[in-house]
Structure formats: C-alpha cells, structure tokens
Amino acid sequence: MAEHIFHLKANWPGLRNDVGEIETGSLKTKVSIPPEMDGPGVGTNPDEMLLGAAATCYIITLAAMMERSGLEKENLTMESEGIVDVTKGVITYKKIIHRPRIVLKSDATEKDVELAGVLAEKAEGSCMISRAVKGNVEIELEAKVEVANS
Numbered sequence: 079m080a081e082h083i084f085h086l087k088a089n090w091p092g093l094r095n096d097v098g099e100i101e102t103g104s105l106k107t108k109v110s111i112p113p114e115m116d117g118p119g120v121g122t123n124p125d126e127m128l129l130g131a132a133a134t135c136y137i138i139t140l141a142a143m144m145e146r147s148g149l150e151k152e153n154l155t156m157e158s159e160g161i162v163d164v165t166k167g168v169i170t171y172k173k174i175i176h177r178p179r180i181v182l183k184s185d186a187t188e189k190d191v192e193l194a195g196v197l198a199e200k201a202e203g204s205c206m207i208s209r210a211v212k213g214n215v216e217i218e219l220e221a222k223v224e225v226a227n228s
Contacts, residue, residue, distance in 0.1 A: 097121065115169070125171065129160035132174050132207045132217070140178060140201035149193055152226040153181040173216040176202070180221065184228035194223040 088109075090098035097110045097120045111117020112125060122130075137156050144151060156178040163172040180194045198221035202208055208217050 115164075125160055125162055128171060128211075128215075129158055129174060132160075132205070132211070132215075133158040133176060135205040135207040136176050136201055137178065139205045140180075140198060143197045143201050143204070144180075144194070147193060147197060149190060149197065150183045150186075151180060151194075152183050153179075155179050171211075171215050173218060174211075175218045175220060177220045178222070180223045182223065182225050184226045186225045191223050191225065195221060198223070 084102065086100055086102040088098060088100045090096065095111060095116075095118055097108050097118060099121075100107060100109055108121025109123060109127075110120040112123045113119035117123070133156060136158075137154065141154060144154075156176060158177065159175045160171065161173040161175070163170045178198055180198065182190055182194060199219065202217060202219050211217070
C-alpha cells in the first residue's frame, strides 16, 4: 500500500470576517467567507475549494481514462457548479454538478462517442474526491460528447 501525504499551513489572524491565508504545495492564497454568506469575499473560500477539488479530480480522472482507452480528443473542458443550502442557520454543501464537454477528433466513430459517454460516467465514481464526499454531497453529471468538424 502506498500513502501520499499532503500538507497545508493556515493562518487566521482574526475573527469570522477576517482574511486568512493558506499554503500547500504550489498553492498560496488568501481565504475568507464569501460575500454570499456575509463575508468579505477576499481570495477563495472553502466552498470554492471543495468545488475545485471535485472538478479537477473528475476532469483529470476522465482524461486518464480516455488516454488508457486510446480515445483521442480534440478538446476537454468543463464547468462545475456547487450548491450550498442554508436552512435555519445550518450550512450544508448540497450538490455539485459537473458539465464536461468532450470533443472527439473528427474521425471518431459512433462507438467512440458511446465510449466517451461511458467513461464520463465511470470517471465520476472513480474520482477520489467524489468517493470522499459520497453520501454527504450529491454529485450530478451532465456530460456532452461531440465530434469535431472535419
């Protein structure tokens, strides 16, 4: 068994509406509560970081699966959305929606298009972050597969 250990340093100099800093690997950024939650909105926030972790894990996993399957792409992009519910003062990260757009090479077959759709679904269950939040945060997938114009 191999274990990978990641480290993060955090500094929070004040109270709720202050601005802190985090540093991990090549990421160094300010953090605060977002304006939607009556915070200062400086830097990033935990909600965006969870969304970023889920999105990057998913798209990297999908790209790796496509590579292993020999499925050539022209382009792979994605938009993701995080939905946070606040009911009676309780903040709950409710749902993440990934909307990957896979553009296959112009010579892609119908079988390639089908495989891309299958891999898009499979990548979600294989992503480490998706597995980590499973049962707590709903993950929804709205994949779009296209073939590039020749």
